[in-house]
Amino acid sequence: MIRAEWKAVADDLLVAAWRWATPRGALLNLPGRPSHNGERCDGLEGYARTFLAAAFRVADGTDPLGWIDRYAAGLEAGTATPGRDDAESWPVIGDIGAQGQPMVESASVALGLRVSRPWLWDQLDSHVQDRVEGWLRGALRHVPAPNNWYLFPFTVAGFLESVGRGDAETARARERALELLETWYLGEGWYSDGDGRAFDHYNGWALHLYPVLDSYLAGTDSPHRERLREHLESFTAMFGTDGAPIHFGRSLTYRFAAASAVALGAVTGDTPLSYGRSRALISSTLRYFLDRGAIGPNGLLSLGWHGPQEATLQSYSGPASPYWASKAFVCLLAPADHPLWTEEGSLPDEDRVLALRGPGLLVQRVDGTVRLHNHGSDHVGPDEAESAADDDPHYGRFAYSTETGPTSLDDVADNHFCVVVAGERSVRRRIHPLGAGGTDRWGWAASWHRPVFATVPAMVPGLRVESVTVVKGTWELRVHRVVGAPFGAKVEQTGWATAEPSGLHPVHGWEQQDEVPIQRGTAFTPCARVPRLSASVHGTALFASVAALTEVRVPVTVISANADTIEVGWEDDTTTRITFCPVSVWEQ
Secondary structure (H helix, E strand, O other), rough: OOHHHHHHHHHHHHHHHHHOOOOOOOOOOOOOOOOOOOOOHHHHHHHHEEEEHHHOOOOOOOOOHHHHHHHHHHHHHHOOOOOOOOOOOOOOOOOOOOOHHHHHHHHHHHOOOOOHOOOHHHOOOOHHHHHHHHHHHEEEEEEEEOHHHHHHHHHHHHHHHOOOOOOOOHHHHHHHHHHHHHHHEEOOEEOOOOOOOOOOOHHHHHHHHHHHHHHHHOOOOOOHHHHHHHHHHHHHEEEEEEEEEEEOOOOOOHHHHHHHHHHHHHHHHOOOOHHHHHHHHHHHHHHHHHHOOOEEEOOOOOOOOOOOOOOHHOOOOOOHHHHHHHHHHHHHHOOOHHHHHHOOOOOOOEEEEEEOOOOEEEEEEOOOEEEEEEEHHHHHHOOOOOOOOOOOHHHHHHOOEOOOOOOOOOOOOOOOOEEEOOOOOOOOOOOOEEEEEOOOOOOEEEEEOOOOOOOOOOEEOOEEEEEEEEEOOOOEEEEEEEEEEEEEEEEEOOOOOEEOEEEEEEEEEEEEEEEEOOOOOOOOOOOOOEEEEEEEEEEEEEEEEEEEEEOOOOOOEEEEEEEOOEEEEEEOOEEEEEEOOOOOEEOO
16 A cells, blocks of 8 residues: 555544544544443543544645644643533543543543644644643643553653653653663563563554654654564564454454554664565555454444454443554654655565564464464463453463454353363463474474362362473464363363364374354354363373364374373474473474
């Protein structure tokens, strides 16, 4: 897609959204399921997130549809009497847990004002500027959520300082965010989203985007720009050849925002990709969603993945939430003569295996499809207790891909290993990484977890599962060592949830094999089925299987196996040996 096409998509999305604006344009009350934040916050979300798209759209000084005048009028109306219960007033910014959601939107407002400053902020009356500053400063004076939210006051402070309104309060907000960001950095370009182990798309559309864009707009350098470059080394391997991102993590309704870090790297020059390849990737990702029903008949982005899909959503998502996809339009900061728009390039299509030790992720890219094997990301805070009631399909599964979505909580879990005690299936919550490694043609990752249960005692004393995934070609060797299983327990292993049959083959330890229909489908298909293996277990035992998205033959033979070690031979005459206590993986 060329630059004019990106601008046209932005205009179309904005035209549709503005049909739902209040008379003075302070709130965009889009139709649909409200979030738990309330309709007024949802309306502010509609204004702020579409404003971000509009700001990127007009950053070259062209505004044929008059977006600047509309958003300026809405800004004036929304900040006139914040907190008042009328048709236009914005909610005030509060602490997380009370009225914190406006803090999220303050960052989009601030960033939009910074990008469009010559045409909007600089044209406002001084008393309106004062009101806007007063509302924005609420983000500096209240407590954010303990994660990427600290970058919202950081972004607000950056804007205020850029227009000569900085002070000790803005400096503190920026210093605090940067201090925390350092503690969350685990290397290889990956941040945890907070003090736990949450690695997902927030790395690109938040943890990299805000500090790097701040540095770029200020004309300064920062270590975050080199970290973005390093992040893109691995992250860009996580898109299919059709532009699809991996369906993994929360807030997936933001869709093509997944490509925003790629776009930003091209704009700032902090990328390992050629400009032509960067454009091919971001354009393919945008087109991927446009071609699959992300925009409904009313012209609005729906809540879902392709089209509407309830099981993909979090309770904080409202009708305007999908418009964080606006971040992808950061590419429009590159002018028409920028090499992002003039250089030719194509999507990466090479097969690749990539083991990321920091986040504990194993990337398997083959035949245009990407599988992500999760041995390190759980979205469980260090202060949180583990509970089966908090099972999260977007983190707890062992594998995700660009062609499949996880099953919902109402169905059998896909890509899951569970221990069954007293008829209750365990849940995988907190994940403890044990290592990762390999080459560009094969790789492995390992972790352990304590199975948790809903109706039996939350944890069975001494029960533990250690897991290793080894990938080569289209195949996934999944090995689990169960320790401390009580008498009468069983184990189950499931495979991919697909409309067509996928492969899951017993290699060692399994006794039975069947297939389970998925009633609610996934984000990719209304009907799916999941292959399943099962066996009895007592004490310590080892179980191995081979999974694949499409193929159905077994590529390995067992050379030797016991409760601690398994060695298998592959059809290419190589051998893989997996040892537990401690975990090591060896190939010859």
